[in-house]
Amino acid sequence: MTSVVLAWLAAGTIVIGGAAVRAGQQVAAAEPADLIVLNGKVVTVDARASVAEAVAIRGGRIIAVGDAASVRARTGPATRVIDARGRTVIPGLIDSHVHALGAAPVEAVRPFRTLSSVGDLQAWLRDEARRAPGTGWIWSPRVYPTRLAEGRFPTRAELDAAVPDRPVVADGAYAFVLNTAALRAAGITATSADPAGAQVVRDPGGEPTGLVRNARSVLARYLPPATDALPLDQIEALHRVYLQSGITSVVERGGTVEGYRAYEALKTTGRLHVRATVTLMLPAGLQPADADRVIASLPLQPGQGDDRLKVGPLKLTVDGGILLGTSFMREPYGQSSRALYGVQDARYRGFLSTTPDVIHAGIKAGHARGWQMTAHVTGDAGVDVVLDAFEAAQRAHPRADPRHTLIHAYFPTPEVAHRVATLGVLVDTQPAWLFKDGDALRAALGPQRLARFIGVRTWRDAGARVAINTDHMFGADRDTAMNPFNPFLTMATAVSRRTESGQVVGAGERVTRDEALRMMTIDAAALSFDEADRGSIEVGKLGDLVILSDDLLTVPEARLRTITADMTIVGGVVVFEK
Numbered sequence: 001m002t003s004v005v006l007a008w009l010a011a012g013t014i015v016i017g018g019a020a021v022r023a024g025q026q027v028a029a030a031e032p033a034d035l036i037v038l039n040g041k042v043v044t045v046d047a048r049a050s051v052a053e054a055v056a057i058r059g060g061r062i063i064a065v066g067d068a069a070s071v072r073a074r075t076g077p078a079t080r081v082i083d084a085r086g087r088t089v090i091p092g093l094i095d096s097h098v099h100a101l102g103a104a105p106v107e108a109v110r111p112f113r114t115l116s117s118v119g120d121l122q123a124w125l126r127d128e129a130r131r132a133p134g135t136g137w138i139w140s141p142r143v144y145p146t147r148l149a150e151g152r153f154p155t156r157a158e159l160d161a162a163v164p165d166r167p168v169v170a171d172g173a174y175a176f177v178l179n180t181a182a183l184r185a186a187g188i189t190a191t192s193a194d195p196a197g198a199q200v201v202r203d204p205g206g207e208p209t210g211l212v213r214n215a216r217s218v219l220a221r222y223l224p225p226a227t228d229a230l231p232l233d234q235i236e237a238l239h240r241v242y243l244q245s246g247i248t249s250v251v252e253r254g255g256t257v258e259g260y261r262a263y264e265a266l267k268t269t270g271r272l273h274v275r276a277t278v279t280l281m282l283p284a285g286l287q288p289a290d291a292d293r294v295i296a297s298l299p300l301q302p303g304q305g306d307d308r309l310k311v312g313p314l315k316l317t318v319d320g321g322i323l324l325g326t327s328f329m330r331e332p333y334g335q336s337s338r339a340l341y342g343v344q345d346a347r348y349r350g351f352l353s354t355t356p357d358v359i360h361a362g363i364k365a366g367h368a369r370g371w372q373m374t375a376h377v378t379g380d381a382g383v384d385v386v387l388d389a390f391e392a393a394q395r396a397h398p399r400a401d402p403r404h405t406l407i408h409a410y411f412p413t414p415e416v417a418h419r420v421a422t423l424g425v426l427v428d429t430q431p432a433w434l435f436k437d438g439d440a441l442r443a444a445l446g447p448q449r450l451a452r453f454i455g456v457r458t459w460r461d462a463g464a465r466v467a468i469n470t471d472h473m474f475g476a477d478r479d480t481a482m483n484p485f486n487p488f489l490t491m492a493t494a495v496s497r498r499t500e501s502g503q504v505v506g507a508g509e510r511v512t513r514d515e516a517l518r519m520m521t522i523d524a525a526a527l528s529f530d531e532a533d534r535g536s537i538e539v540g541k542l543g544d545l546v547i548l549s550d551d552l553l554t555v556p557e558a559r560l561r562t563i564t565a566d567m568t569i570v571g572g573v574v575v576f577e578k
């Protein structure tokens, strides 16, 4: 035993990160590894951006990182040795914003299809009317005007032309288009008052155009009845495609207690193949006076769980979406946004989807009870409100490092970024939306505003911690899903700032490849308090690795987004192999 230890030390294994092996997890230095990856370009993402040749894993954790000879010394009779043949090895990617819990029930009924024009949408609606005959409401798959060839919402007339005789909703999550039958069924007329919280867009004669903003709770009663249980098979299948994409950890961003229980069921039956943190949504319609009671009555505790599954933060929804023109902005959307968003009022700048009272009360109550708080907030004026609430909560009840988080926060300025960094607030944002939506948004919002859209350079320069992620909502293909969950597209867009048409928008917000990788690994780990445990290839950390098809650090920029995972390893176990 002793001689083996000495041989290992003499061979000079680089123990990167030095003290990463924590008390209670002391690994016997000479014990053989379960799995070794040799002959790689191991991009460790440690503090010094070290590159190694090999890595060894035992008992689910990394026990050695260094040159091939020294790591090979950890080979035993049962060690699986993988020859990386010079390929790049990176830490398992962390997608800190997915909705597998939302995508899975859709996949279980009718696999999601991205619709790319009004004609596509009409064809889908006609099809659905045939597939499910009757008089019930028809809800389209999620559609965004920025992603339709026409660059606008469908009109009421276009929906009527597809399905005239039953209610139809084109579903944009934060804004909806209703056909005539749906408007009638929902009681939205030229003389009706707007339903609470919703904005009915009207023509000059007062007639509803069909576009209704912020109406999900109003229309919820017309949704098809939810199936009884979340489909575990589909959730597991989505996790498999995440692993095929190199994603080894996810944060569910729209979870519920029921969603957490679904993850628990997968875990206890050995079917949870990714690591997951589940965010819990606070209920829509939360009242300030109820906030503390609602949060106190949750049957889950902050951070409860382990390194496979744990309870994450609480989440409030503060405004709508920039793809729909419902983000709450400091400046008016402006005339050029009229076509895309159906904006008629020159002063329109979006709106909060709830009241500042609710935002303050929810954040204060959760903060005081030890929860990490997150807010879906897309517009810059919305961010101001949320930061005020984070600041007030911290002042009323000081806590060390609560890591409250802005989700989306699409238009940072240096001043706001400085405030975020000073408050210790984190950011969760989605570069691939610049790729998918940047062309349409630039035309609508102007080049100045778009130059800082998803400006991760601005956040980073101010010292704010940022995670980049995909916001995968629907579909099971990494490149055609809504939104694409190809992590290499996310990183490529942060690096290139290129839209789908090839235009560079806001070149000043570019980051390096190393920075992009950090924002999907070690910085993303910080969002769930996991940076000591994952996000880099260092001794003592979880053995989550990806072997790539191409070198992320040197492949030509245009090919960055075509990189694939050749092999994915979670806790030292090969969970995907091409």
Ligand SMILES: [Zn+2]
Pocket (backbone or CB within 6 Å): 097, 098, 099, 253, 254, 471
């Ligand atoms: Zn989301």
